[in-house]
Amino acid sequence: MNSDAETPSEDGLSFWNDRNLKFRVLILGRANAGKTTILERLTGASMDEAEVWRDGRILPGQAVKGQIDRGLHNIDDEICFRPKPGFVFHDSRGVEAGSATELSTIQRFVEERSSAAKNLRTQLHVIWMCLPLDECRELFESERDIFRLLKGTAKVPLVVIFTKRDGAVSKETSQILMGSLGNTRSRSIRRGARGQAELEVIDRVKELEGELRGLGLTDDTTMFLTTGGILIDVDVGGSVLTVFRDGNAYS
Template sequence: MDPAIVKEHFDRIGCFRVLVMGRSNAGKTTILQRVCNTTDLPEVFNSKGEKRKIPFCDTKCANYSQRGYHSIEDELIFKSNRGFIFHDSRGFESGSENEMEVVRDFVADRATTLKLEKRIHAIWFCIPMTDYERAIMAAEEKFFNECNMGSVPVIVLLTKTDFLVSPAIGQLIDEGLSMKEAKLRAGDLAEWMLNYHKTRIINELDGLKCPPKDYLTLANMNQDDADCHPLLRCTTNALGDIELQQLLISTQQTNLVLNIECIVEK
């Protein structure tokens, strides 16, 4: 993109802002690191722009929200890519009415605020396949029934889909296969399981009042060569505003494939 156009978008709208939702074991931090091409943790700023001293981490700081440090208003920013600002609705998974009200108010305010630099542009809702037997819980149902996202697209990310290989192996062994045979056939069964559960999740969420815009499966995001291109591409397609699409693409100047694809389409 023309650097002048990029600057114009950033000056008018600010950074591309994403609300990340999901359970504490959904791999949210890893996904954000991949998108921003880093292994470092983000800096955390409160709503006043003051840097917090408490580091952000799904595992080491599991009690972060419970200690009163966490707020959905907090801004998570990676030094490697300051074109993104992330918000995390940590604690949402318990599905309490108080937590739902916080999320509902935040989405309602940030989806329509006249302050363009504060507006959220997309929501990534992570559902880990480590919980494939109970993928949709009360918290998910409440969110997609009660939160009107307006024009902000919600993309459901089925994360950690590579986990399904393990129960696939166990099922094949239970059926009488040897360990060697089970490992050879586990990939096909795991793919079938993923398609089955993805279809079940889509059918359930699409039947609620405020369904997602799209669905995406992610695997092996903890590996150094993990590809976040499908996520960025899916998010770009979900945006209804060409200016926002250009803003998102501009944060990924090193992602030549994404840039070329969007240029060809336009």
């Protein structure tokens, strides 16, 4: 029997470590969706320190940061960080382009790696879909296509991450102050403008989440998160996604 297809024992951590398994994440999102920031915060390392592996070999001279910012990675490449050796990341290209070729590439990747019965070493454990809050207020049609695809094919938990919350609040604050009739240098006025901006960003998140749920593109395996005071971590031994918000852990 292939050892990669064995059923885990009750001691999940021992099973995981003995086989040197990795927690594998597919991270999706348009260019400048904040994927780089998330990976750097999670791993505690710069993207310049990342290693890219292909077919068991490390690729020399990879400018990972520039590639992931523009969504230029080969989805099969493995992005690894020495401070977090238990993680492997995959990045797709051209999400905002929405081409049939890229959708097919994502579908093939997810289908091949969704089943633990095939190979635990290449199994995909979670998909992160990044949606930036500081740009367009609406979903791209290509992003809807991605959700439709994942809804139809994925057997993997999906985490929708609304990124760049702080940038969105700053933009909204500036717009509110521009329309203010009072003294915009006043501390109380600026504080009030920021509070209003934060509420508007919260409403935007609720609208986007509501749209996805209303279209039937999410289910009970979907989690919604917003960046800003949040650190995402994973118990690699138990394959458990944990979110730390304001010092509290949510699994």
